């Protein structure tokens with residue numbers, strides 16, 4: 443089955459609409475201030491309102507004050523929450539919304555144990571561990587570290603680009619792929635030609 447595609451870190455209406463038209467299944471909105479892809483609630487609102495139907499919207503948070511998450515949810519009809527920090531399971535489920543849990547993969551991390559801990563998550567998003575930032579670093583990890591019996595959908599991320607996402611799909615067979623840096627011309631600026639090439643490479647890999 444062709445993996446679903448999430449493009450993360452859209453910051454303006456035109457790029458978000460174009461990304462949807464190019465075939466993205468989901469758009470990620472980053473509510474993490476230190477990120478170059480941070481988006482205000484007002485702009486996020488404009489983006490969500492402008493998207494065509496059947497394109498999911500995902501709100502990304504990193505160890506956020508629950509008041510921030512609740513504030514965003516009061517205003518925005520997000521489809522899914524993405525927790526990309528060290529949030530414990532109780533925190534993730536406290537909002538009563540579907541969520542995916544991001545984990546930063548490095549040798550020794552027990553992904554099966556994490557899948558068990560976050561059993562009510564809709565999926566486990568596996569990103570690269572980096573000491574530089576919690577995510578969006580463009581760094582890859584060793585896909586051999588992924589178990590082939592994860593009991594929930596695997597969302598693969600971390601350093602994916604148009605040039606390597608086909609191989610990633612054929613090797614890992616993820617439920618979905620997620621990308622930020624690999625489809626940008628500079629940090630935080632999406633390049634629609636790269637977005638198009640990324641989506642085509644995923645579809646081609648089947």
Ligand SMILES: O=C(O)c1ccccc1N[C@@H]1O[C@H](COP(=O)(O)O)[C@@H](O)[C@H]1O
Pocket residue numbers: 450451470472474477478479502504526567569576577578579580581599600601602620621622623624
């Ligand atoms: O995109 C960001 O700026 C970001 C900031 C903080 C946490 C996660 C972030 N993005 C997520 O990081 C991964 C990998 O991104 P990349 O393609 O390697 O740049 C991806 O899941 C994004 O959703």
